[in-house]
Amino acid sequence: xxxxxxxxxxxxxxxxxxxxxxxxxxxxxxxxxxxxxxxxxxxxxxxxxxxxxxxxxxxxxxxxxxxxxxxxxxxxxxxxxxxxxxxxxxxxxxxxxxxxxxxxxxxxxxxxxxxxxxxxxxxxxxxxxxxxxxxxxxxxxxxxxxxxxxxxxxxxxxxxxxxxxxxxxxxxxxxxxxxxxxxxxxxxxxxxxxxxxxxxxxxxxxxxxxxxxxxxxxxxxxxxxxxxxxxxxxxxxxxxxxxxxxxxxxxxxxxxxxxxxxxxxxxxxxxxxxxxxxxxxxxxxxxxxxxxxxxxxxxxxxxxxxxxxxxxxxxxxxxxxxxxxxxxxxxxxxxxxxxxxxxxxxxxxxxxxxxxxxxxxxxxxxxxxxxxxxxxxxxxxxxxxxxxxx
Amino acid sequence: xxxxxxxxxxxxxxxxxxxxxxxxxxxxxxxxxxxxxxxxxxxxxxxxxxxxxxxxxxxxxxxxxxxxxxxxxxxxxxxxxxxxxxxxxxxxxxxxxxxxxxxxxxxxxxxxxxxxxxxxxxxxxxxxxxxxxxxxxxxxxxxxxxxxxxxxxxxxxxxxxxxxxxxxxxxxxxxxxxxxxxxxxxxxxxxxxxxxxxxxxxxxxxxxxxxxxxxxxxxxxxxxxxxxxxxxxxxxxxxxxxxxxxxxxxxxxxxxxxxxxxxxxxxxxxxxxxxxxxxxxxxxxxxxxxxxx
Numbered sequence: 001x002x003x004x005x006x007x008x009x010x011x012x013x014x015x016x017x018x019x020x021x022x023x024x025x026x027x028x029x030x031x032x033x034x035x036x037x038x039x040x041x042x043x044x045x046x047x048x049x050x051x052x053x054x055x056x057x058x059x060x061x062x063x064x065x066x067x068x069x070x071x072x073x074x075x076x077x078x079x080x081x082x083x084x085x086x087x088x089x090x091x092x093x094x095x096x097x098x099x100x101x102x103x104x105x106x107x108x109x110x111x112x113x114x115x116x117x118x119x120x121x122x123x124x125x126x127x128x129x130x131x132x133x134x135x136x137x138x139x140x141x142x143x144x145x146x147x148x149x150x151x152x153x154x155x156x157x158x159x160x161x162x163x164x165x166x167x168x169x170x171x172x173x174x175x176x177x178x179x180x181x182x183x184x185x186x187x188x189x190x191x192x193x194x195x196x197x198x199x200x201x202x203x204x205x206x207x208x209x210x211x212x213x214x215x216x217x218x219x220x221x222x223x224x225x226x227x228x229x230x231x232x233x234x235x236x237x238x239x240x241x242x243x244x245x246x247x248x249x250x251x252x253x254x255x256x257x258x259x260x261x262x263x264x265x266x267x268x269x270x271x272x273x274x275x276x277x278x279x280x281x282x283x284x285x286x287x288x289x290x291x292x293x294x295x296x297x298x299x300x301x302x303x304x305x306x307x308x309x310x311x312x313x314x315x316x317x318x319x320x321x322x323x324x325x326x327x328x329x330x331x332x333x334x335x336x337x338x339x340x341x342x343x344x345x346x347x348x349x350x351x352x353x354x355x356x357x358x359x360x361x362x363x364x365x366x367x368x369x370x371x372x373x374x375x376x377x378x379x380x381x382x383x384x385x386x387x388x389x390x
Numbered sequence: 391x392x393x394x395x396x397x398x399x400x401x402x403x404x405x406x407x408x409x410x411x412x413x414x415x416x417x418x419x420x421x422x423x424x425x426x427x428x429x430x431x432x433x434x435x436x437x438x439x440x441x442x443x444x445x446x447x448x449x450x451x452x453x454x455x456x457x458x459x460x461x462x463x464x465x466x467x468x469x470x471x472x473x474x475x476x477x478x479x480x481x482x483x484x485x486x487x488x489x490x491x492x493x494x495x496x497x498x499x500x501x502x503x504x505x506x507x508x509x510x511x512x513x514x515x516x517x518x519x520x521x522x523x524x525x526x527x528x529x530x531x532x533x534x535x536x537x538x539x540x541x542x543x544x545x546x547x548x549x550x551x552x553x554x555x556x557x558x559x560x561x562x563x564x565x566x567x568x569x570x571x572x573x574x575x576x577x578x579x580x581x582x583x584x585x586x587x588x589x590x591x592x593x594x595x596x597x598x599x600x601x602x603x604x605x606x607x608x609x610x611x612x613x614x615x616x617x618x619x620x621x622x623x624x625x626x627x628x629x630x631x632x633x634x635x636x637x638x639x640x641x642x643x644x645x646x647x648x649x650x651x652x653x654x655x656x657x658x659x660x661x662x663x664x665x666x667x668x669x670x671x672x673x674x675x676x677x678x679x680x681x682x683x
Contacts, residue, residue, distance in 0.1 A: 204471025211438040211465045212488045
């Protein structure tokens with residue numbers, strides 16, 4: 001009667017899980033909000049620093065415009081932009097009406113910088129340096145010196161003997177950020193998994209599903225589908241932050257983060273899969289949405305405690321936490337980014353995590369099989385463990 | 391053929407099914423009746439593998455029923471339920487694929503069934519926006535989507551108006567080819583009588599009657615109806631019969647065998663004119679009452 005028997009029912013379950021979520025307005029909404037928050041976190045500081053906004057400087061001749069452009073180049077990017085006007089009156093009017101931040105006009109011996117009620121010190125210094133530079137180059141070419149000859153022996157460069165991975169405040173930020181990404185994703189998706197399981201129980205569709213495919217494949221499908229979604233969400237967010245970093249000229253951060261990205265993915269996937277199994281059980285212990293509050297409590301604790309550890313604990317406890325399953329997903333990638341962690345540490349942590357993930361998933365699958373078709377009242381974890389196979 | 395053999399199921403101390411054995415013959419509709427709590431749903435859930443039996447087995451074509459074969463069964467559970475927020479067409483295709491159909495085949499079959507059930511315009515509507523009757527139609531479509539090799543329907547007609555029942559019955563008649571056994575439970579005995587070829591009556595976890603409806607009805611001692619010109623009260627004084635009702639000249643009575651009935655007819659004729667005499671048709675509800683008494 002049928003075309004074939006379904007070899008991989010979990011794949012179909014996963015597919016439904018993904019396609020349903022991708023059409024779910026709440027899911028799309030929360031992803032967009034997260035995206036906006038991340039983009040804002042990356043771009044806002046640069047915007048506030050004015051790095052992206054060019055200040056307009058009113059000028060009346062080519063010399064002035066050249067100076068403004070030089071100042072802009074020295075600052076890197078497009079900090080200042082010349083605003084060409086007809087004469088001194090027009091330039092002063094532009095400054096008064098705040099069309100321009102300042103005006104640069106030819107003066108008795110060089111230039112005069114004009115401000116409305118004051119001259120911004122950054123703008124003043126930049127223009128002064130650019131005027132000096134352009135003026136000296138002009139004078140130098142008058143005595144047939146090239147700009148290189150003029151500057152010979154005056155350059156200062158920097159060399160650091162023990163380069164740290166990242167400056168202190170940045171490494172704190174990265175540690176919290178990585179732990180937060182895992183925490184938020186695992187919690188958000190965890191609740192979604194538990195809800196989707198209890199919805200299937202509440203709507204009784206689970207009876208038809210269980211009559212069609214093995215219950216285990218329902219669990220695998222859910223775990224797989226949501227892991228793919230979670231990773232997808234993180235990739236999208238990572239891509240957005242790359243765009244943000246590129247837009248604000250901070251791609252240099254990437255070179256520091258990139259080597260840890262692979263480790264992060266491994267820790268993320270293993271930790272997420274273990275938790276997904278637990279959350280699915282939380283859903284199958286419940287019979288109604290209202291039960292989720294109590295059945296998901298252990299899952300929330302398993303996430304929350306290591307999160308605070310990863311964020312607030314000192315280096316010693318954090319090092320220990322980075323070996324504890326689930327906690328390691330939140331602290332090890334951050335540690336690797338900000339400290340010099342010997343290679344054996346992440347490898348051992350991954351081994352421990354892998355073993356526990358397999359164990360958690362096995363116990364989870366057993367609980368799931370035995371509780372999914374039980375309706376009537378909410379079950380406790382201990383009760384569920386005592387249940388016999390149907 | 392689908393055979394249920396010696397099914398026993400305990401819930402704690404309580405014996406829900408006690409050595410239940412019956413056959414569901416291909417091409418015939420088997421009605422599954424019994425009072426609430428008799429064990430119908432438990433039996434059906436065991437057939438579908440959703441519940442384990444404490445003892446006994448389910449056989450298909452003589453072999454133990456495997457999950458692989460069971461995947462081709464169609465099932466409508468007592469507690470209805472599909473994905474409330476999924477579009478009905480997507481939903482049917484999903485269940486089709488879950489039973490091993492290709493996307494295209496499932497889509498083709500979905501459109502045919504939706505058209506057949508008068509739901510073609512609602513195809514892209516979300517299930518929960520449909521009326522309960524229409525949701526039930528989608529539910530039966532889910533049971534039929536993969537052209538099942540056997541059908542197990544738990545109270546398929548409950549909650550439907552008579553027109554919807556007729557439409558669903560027509561659909562079933564169309565879908566049930568001679569090789570498909572169908573087992574369906576119902577409280578509506580008149581409906582079971584109209585639809586079923588075979589009957590299994592369950593009472594407190596035991597099969598108390600099973601077989602073709604016609605045979606079961608024939609095995610009952612019939613009730614006779616007698617109408618005479620005058621009062622029929624004298625029937626009450628006769629031995630060898632049980633009077634059900636006498637009102638003026640009209641009486642209903644049971645006899646042990648058909649010979650007794652003829653003697654009563656002769657007596658009645660000797661007392662005056664007989665206007666009407668004959669066996670009453672045995673209603674299924676009588677078979678049911680008799681069996682579960």
